[in-house]
Amino acid sequence: MDYQTGFLNHFATEAVDGALPVGRNSPQKPAFGLYAEQFSTTAFTTPRVENRRSWLYRMRPTAAHGKMRKAEEVGTRWLSSPLDCGIADPNRMRWDPLAQPDGDVDFIDGMTTYCANGDVAACDGLGVHLYSCNASMKDRALQVSDGEMLIVPQQGTLHLTTEFGRLDVPPGHIAVIPRGVRFAVAVDGPSAGYVAENYGEPFRLPDLGPIGANGLANPRDFEAPVAWYEDRDCTFTVVQKYQGHFWTVTLDHSPFDVVAWHGNTTPCRYDLARFNTIGTVSFDHPDPSIFTVLTSPSAIHGTANCDFVIFPPRWMVAEDTFRPPWFHRNVMSEFMGLVHGEYDAKEGGGFAPGGASLHNQMNGHGPDAHSTQKAMEADLEPHKIDDTLAFMFESRWPFRLARQACELPGRQSDYDDCWTGFPKAELP
Ligand SMILES: O=C(O)Cc1cc(O)ccc1O
Numbered sequence: 001m002d003y004q005t006g007f008l009n010h011f012a013t014e015a016v017d018g019a020l021p022v023g024r025n026s027p028q029k030p031a032f033g034l035y036a037e038q039f040s041t042t043a044f045t046t047p048r049v050e051n052r053r054s055w056l057y058r059m060r061p062t063a064a065h066g067k068m069r070k071a072e073e074v075g076t077r078w079l080s081s082p083l084d085c086g087i088a089d090p091n092r093m094r095w096d097p098l099a100q101p102d103g104d105v106d107f108i109d110g111m112t113t114y115c116a117n118g119d120v121a122a123c124d125g126l127g128v129h130l131y132s133c134n135a136s137m138k139d140r141a142l143q144v145s146d147g148e149m150l151i152v153p154q155q156g157t158l159h160l161t162t163e164f165g166r167l168d169v170p171p172g173h174i175a176v177i178p179r180g181v182r183f184a185v186a187v188d189g190p191s192a193g194y195v196a197e198n199y200g201e202p203f204r205l206p207d208l209g210p211i212g213a214n215g216l217a218n219p220r221d222f223e224a225p226v227a228w229y230e231d232r233d234c235t236f237t238v239v240q241k242y243q244g245h246f247w248t249v250t251l252d253h254s255p256f257d258v259v260a261w262h263g264n265t266t267p268c269r270y271d272l273a274r275f276n277t278i279g280t281v282s283f284d285h286p287d288p289s290i291f292t293v294l295t296s297p298s299a300i301h302g303t304a305n306c307d308f309v310i311f312p313p314r315w316m317v318a319e320d321t322f323r324p325p326w327f328h329r330n331v332m333s334e335f336m337g338l339v340h341g342e343y344d345a346k347e348g349g350g351f352a353p354g355g356a357s358l359h360n361q362m363n364g365h366g367p368d369a370h371s372t373q374k375a376m377e378a379d380l381e382p383h384k385i386d387d388t389l390a391f392m393f394e395s396r397w398p399f400r401l402a403r404q405a406c407e408l409p410g411r412q413s414d415y416d417d418c419w420t421g422f423p424k425a426e427l428p
């Protein structure tokens with residue numbers, strides 16, 4: 001599979017020589033009778049530095065389709081904010097991994113919403129979902145008009161076909177699909193993972209401040225597809241998620257008919273092993289913001305709609321320091337998942353790869369009693385935390401739980417117990 005590298009680069013790619021116009025976007029007659037189409041994920045008037053748009057050259061215009069039909073039977077467990085869930089719940093939550101589906105289930109129908117915040121109609125907040133699927137989408141594509149999809153595979157490689165080309169996304173990588181891009185997901189077998197459906201501002205690289213010009217996720221490690229198309233006349237269903245509901249429309253051809261494109265809004269993938277992890281070389285456990293891969297800003301500067309933060313393998317060298325995450329209460333709300341290995345704040349068990357946890361705004365959490373005792377007694381030699389990859393979706397808005405997430409059999413009703421048995425401090 002070929003890729004082009006760079007985050008938000010201005011790419012230019014053609015699958016057929018001569019398909020991409022030179023020096024203009026919309027010639028009177030594009031080559032071969034292709035149709036030019038602008039695809040925007042920021043407003044036309046967004047300042048240049050943040051402006052995102054691409055030009056697609058396709059065999060038929062996207063506009064050439066019939067009436068869309070509301071499809072109640074599609075994506076029945078994929079919900080949107082505001083969730084109809086009664087009162088918001090301050091309890092800390094944790095879940096075992098999702099069960100494998102019964103029968104053939106694809107990426108759309110395998111999606112289960114756990115929680116969401118903000119409001120899809122206000123273009124604020126995010127939906128947090130876990131998928132568990134075992135079937136490829138056949139002659140079926142998905143268009144999520146409600147937000148950008150940040151996909152974190154945990155089990156099984158996702159083979160993505162998009163209007164911009166194809167991407168393979170194994171566990172340890174992430175994919176980001178801009179709002180509205182049509183894509184199909186093929187799998188090799190049982191596949192599971194996590195999704196942030198970002199209703200807000202598109203994800204971007206965080207500023208580096210005093211870190212300097214390099215570090216964390218480096219722009220050149222993001223990979224975009226090269227143009228790829230299929231000239232296939234067939235009955236093809238496009239599923240659109242629009243304002244929390246699913247709609248379908250039938251085409252007489254594959255929508256993956258973009259022969260060339262250029263621009264800076266494009267799906268991409270990123271290998272999290274490329275993340276240049278920064279940490280203390282003196283003392284104290286730094287704030288996890290140093291592990292931010294991508295951020296979706298909100299209107300309040302420095303206060304994210306969503307930060308995507310990872311906890312990758314790294315050396316721990318801090319002296320006279322309680323090395324795991326400290327106990328804390330956070331104005332931001334934290335949803336966590338685990339791709340593989342063990343998370344250093346939850347060595348007492350219960351946070352399994354494929355599982356999830358939610359610590360909502362202002363509610364106390366931190367290492368479980370087992371991890372706490374171990375960290376307080378540890379010999380503070382340099383120590384490599386290895387074979388692990390946890391992550392967090394952190395947001396300025398408290399998450400509302402989906403009722404279906406409360407009712408999942410894997411929800412751990414005893415999660416609070418991991419913080420029991422702390423000996424009381426003894427004062428002089
Ligand atoms: O709660 C968590 O486990 C995530 C987290 C990790 C960390 O190192 C510091 C703060 C924080 O919220």
Ligand SMILES: [Fe+2]
Nearest residue numbers: 330334359365
């Ligand atoms: Fe936390």
